[in-house]
Amino acid sequence: MPEEQPMVQFKDVEKVYRGENVAVEHIDLEIHKGEFVCLIGTSGSGKTTTMRMINRMLEPSGGQILFNGKDIHKIDAVKLRRQIGYVIQNIGLMPHMTIYENITIVPKLLKWPEEKRRKKAKELMDLVELPEDYLDRYPSELSGGQQQRIGVIRALAANQDLILMDEPFGALDPITREALQELIKNLQEKLGKTVVFVTHDMDEALKLATKIVVMDHGHIIQNATPTELLTHPANKFVENLVGQDRLVKARADVTTVEQIMLKNPAAITPGKSLAEAISLMRNRRVDTLLVTDDENHLKGSIDLESLGTRYQSATSVGDITKSSIFYVNKNALLRDTADRILKRGFKYVPVVDNDQKLVGIVTRASLVDAVYDTIWGENEDDQASDSAKESATPTDQEPATDSAAADDRDAPKEV
Amino acid sequence: MFAFLNAHGSELITKTWEQLYISAIALALGVIVAVPLGILLTRFPKTAKVVIGIASMLQTVPSLALLALMIPLFGIGTVPAIVALFIYSLLPILRNTYIGMEDVDPVLIDAAKGMGMTAMQSIRQVEVPLAMPVIMAGIRLSAIYVIAWATLASYIGAGGLGDLIFNGLNLYQPDLIIGGTIPVTILALVIDWLLGRLEYHLTPVSERT
Ligand SMILES: Nc1ncnc2c1ncn2[C@@H]1O[C@H](COP(=O)(O)OP(=O)(O)OP(=O)(O)O)[C@@H](O)[C@H]1O
Numbered sequence: 336m337p338e339e340q341p342m343v344q345f346k347d348v349e350k351v352y353r354g355e356n357v358a359v360e361h362i363d364l365e366i367h368k369g370e371f372v373c374l375i376g377t378s379g380s381g382k383t384t385t386m387r388m389i390n391r392m393l394e395p396s397g398g399q400i401l402f403n404g405k406d407i408h409k410i411d412a413v414k415l416r417r418q419i420g421y422v423i424q425n426i427g428l429m430p431h432m433t434i435y436e437n438i439t440i441v442p443k444l445l446k447w448p449e450e451k452r453r454k455k456a457k458e459l460m461d462l463v464e465l466p467e468d469y470l471d472r473y474p475s476e477l478s479g480g481q482q483q484r485i486g487v488i489r490a491l492a493a494n495q496d497l498i499l500m501d502e503p504f505g506a507l508d509p510i511t512r513e514a515l516q517e518l519i520k521n522l523q524e525k526l527g528k529t530v531v532f533v534t535h536d537m538d539e540a541l542k543l544a545t546k547i548v549v550m551d552h553g554h555i556i557q558n559a560t561p562t563e564l565l566t567h568p569a570n571k572f573v574e575n576l577v578g579q580d581r582l583v584k585a586r587a588d589v590t591t592v593e594q595i596m597l598k599n600p601a602a603i604t605p606g607k608s609l610a611e612a613i614s615l616m617r618n619r620r621v622d623t624l625l626v627t628d629d630e631n632h633l634k635g636s637i638d639l640e641s642l643g644t645r646y647q648s649a650t651s652v653g654d655i656t657k658s659s660i661f662y663v664n665k666n667a668l669l670r671d672t673a674d675r676i677l678k679r680g681f682k683y684v685p686v687v688d689n690d691q692k693l694v695g696i697v698t699r700a701s702l703v704d705a706v707y708d709t710i711w712g713e714n715e716d717d718q719a720s721d722s723a724k725e726s727a728t729p730t731d732q733e734p735a736t737d738s739a740a741a742d743d744r745d746a747p748k749e750v
Numbered sequence: 751m752f753a754f755l756n757a758h759g760s761e762l763i764t765k766t767w768e769q770l771y772i773s774a775i776a777l778a779l780g781v782i783v784a785v786p787l788g789i790l791l792t793r794f795p796k797t798a799k800v801v802i803g804i805a806s807m808l809q810t811v812p813s814l815a816l817l818a819l820m821i822p823l824f825g826i827g828t829v830p831a832i833v834a835l836f837i838y839s840l841l842p843i844l845r846n847t848y849i850g851m852e853d854v855d856p857v858l859i860d861a862a863k864g865m866g867m868t869a870m871q872s873i874r875q876v877e878v879p880l881a882m883p884v885i886m887a888g889i890r891l892s893a894i895y896v897i898a899w900a901t902l903a904s905y906i907g908a909g910g911l912g913d914l915i916f917n918g919l920n921l922y923q924p925d926l927i928i929g930g931t932i933p934v935t936i937l938a939l940v941i942d943w944l945l946g947r948l949e950y951h952l953t954p955v956s957e958r959t
């Protein structure tokens with residue numbers, strides 16, 4: 336939605352505390368309606384500072400922030416804050432007010448009539464599945480998770496479209512945390528709320544965000560969708576923040592078989608003689624050949640074993656071809672293929688295109704290469720798939736890697 | 751006992767009333783001045799130190815001397831007594847108000863502001879209710895001081911139960927001394943109890959102990 340006016344727009348914003356301590360700098364950021372933006376980064380990177388400038392809890396030292404196109408400096412701070420839901424880091428429920436009073440603070444400030452407030456409070460309690468009679472309780476009479484829920488719905492009570500949340504689920508057990516994440520994600524998706532969410536937790540960010548803003552030392556390092564972040568981390572810092580295991584998983588998640596397959600599998604047509612088959616095996620230093628017809632359609636395979644035992648009776652490759660063969664489509668995800676190869680113990684899997692034509696092969700060896708490159712490869716974006724492609728166009732010095740059964744490269748071949 | 755009440759009964763009632771009257775006005779003035787001042791001072795922490803320092807200094811002036819000092823300014827009678835007692839009432843109320851307000855969890859003040867309360871709304875709806883127990887403790891302390899010291903006001907002609915006690919001292923009549931002292935004590939206890947009730951009602955339900 337590039338045409339649409341952003342709900343919040345930062346223009347080269349900076350915040351300097353007490354004239355020297357630069358908290359954030361050169362912040363350019365657009366937050367659109369309906370987005371779920373996670374600010375993530377190490378402690379002290381400026382997440383809270385950035386967020387609190389949106390509702391003028393902090394004034395920028397430089398630059399400009401627009402709210403629905405209007406400079407927030409020209410909006411009365413009190414009015415602005417009543418339009419923006421805010422869940423602070425420590426919930427901040429008023430201990431001396433009942434749950435009802437807590438929830439309806441902003442509606443009361445906005446002078447809603449009593450019935451309207453009461454109705455809203457009940458509706459919100461429903462939303463978070465808390466009994467209505469809790470409205471008369473005090474915050475200290477609720478569990479931590481229940482208090483947190485109240486903190487969240489309090490930020491919605493005046494139908495705010497934009498909600499700011501500063502590590503709202505920090506101190507919760509995983510189950511309660513998950514339930515609340517679910518809740519807030521629903522609010523964003525179903526009610527179309529726009530959420531700005533500060534977190535330390537990458538899992539949380541990946542799960543909730545439509546956009547992740549990575550911050551470090553007061554700068555925005557990367558502003559990307561979760562998928563982009565996983566597949567194209569901007570630099571080492573982002574990679575570390577995301578974590579290697581997530582990156583590997585993510586690459587496997589989006590890498591297709593085609594990207595890592597070896598491109599010239601050793602193949603033979605059924606009409607060829609067994610002698611030709613053996614010499615091809617010998618040349619390519621493999622113990623298995625894929626069998627294809629003249630149009631390159633995959634038909635099956637022959638291996639050294641059956642060649643040896645049936646050498647007397649058979650004459651052509653077609654006679655000993657095993658037609659039951661496991662293969663994958665080139666567009667299949669590496670993740671699934673890798674799983675099958677590893678779990679079912681295949682030494683290799685032929686790769687076909689949509690017309691069943693043989694286009695490549697994935698071996699255990701190429702799989703190892705792919706994983707190795709993902710983990711140890713350089714930071715260049717497509718390193719993993721690049722190097723996989725390289726090994727798919729092998730040189731003569733490395734015959735094993737272009738073989739149909741390259742995993743056997745160490746075994747002596749008796750041909 | 752009965753003889754004493756027969757002889758001094760009506761005097762006792764008038765003097766107790768005078769005592770109460772002087773104390774109540776002094777305390778009321780103290781509350782009216784010191785509570786808002788204490789709240790105001792929380793916005794100016796640097797000034798707060800100075801002001802509380804001055805109030806503490808005033809507190810150390812011997813009560814008789816302070817009363818005597820009032821004479822050149824206000825003459826004798828009820829007014830100088832009330833002024834002197836008012837000055838004494840300031841410090842406990844001021845200090846407790848300041849401390850009570852300062853002790854309110856800043857997270858809550860931040861939350862109030864973040865939700866769009868004005869400074870005044872935050873003070874009235876959040877900070878003062880939460881600081882109420884501490885503020886009330888200061889007021890109760892001041893009340894007891896003021897009632898006790900109001901006895902000395904008799905020295906500058908303000909009346910009160912001090913009249914009985916000083917008469918007793920001058921005339922060597924122990925029953926007058928005791929007859930004046932016991933009502934002061936009772937008065938202090940009753941007022942403290944009443945203020946306790948008030949505190950209970952002013953304190954938010956959740957903050958009551
Ligand atoms: N009131 C303040 N006065 C001076 N410096 C401050 C103030 N608030 C924050 N800072 C500084 O600004 C920088 C950014 O702080 P900020 O609170 O935005 O970090 P954060 O990313 O929210 O960290 P955390 O994850 O720990 O909450 C830090 O270096 C911090 O020390």
Ligand SMILES: [Mg+2]
Pocket residue numbers: 382383384501533
């Ligand atoms: Mg923070």
